[in-house]
Amino acid sequence: MAGRTPSISVRAGEPADVPLIASLIRALAAYERLAGEVAMTEEGLAALFFPTFSTFLGRPGLYLEDLFVLPTRRGLGVGRTLLARLAAIAVERGCGRLEWSVLDWNQDAIRFYDRLDARPHEGWTGYRLEAAPLLRLAGEGHRPGEG
DSSP, rough: OTOOOOOOOOOOOGGGGHEEEHHHHHHHHHHHHHHGGOOOOGGOOOOOOOEEEETTTTTTEEEEEOOOOOGTTTTTTTHHHHHHHHHHHHTTTSSSSSSOOTTTTOOOHHHHEEEOOEEEEEEEOOOOHHHHHHHHHHHOOTTOOOO
């Protein structure tokens, strides 16, 4: 197949795809040097993109949790094809934006996103609550007698 670009098709995931998706998530975690943080189980795997809402736009958006292309498949148009399909879904749903995050050291991905005319959300820093801090704060929000 040397010199030929493979045909790429995109379809919705199916339950039978979950083991493959889980293996890709583990490969992504290894690539991002975060393999020790993977607690995902195949049973708990539900979605890789999900709806958001922009109060400023007054419109929904989509958030892409992870995009990963195996190193042996990079440069063949796989990532662009996947993002193009997700962009089409966003447009079909009337979304005003498609968002995702990228690690600041991942210069290959940043260059790829730049070629798509995607831009970083300058001036914003993502925050996260998880594990003990999440539980602690949740405890402050629970009032006796409230459901």
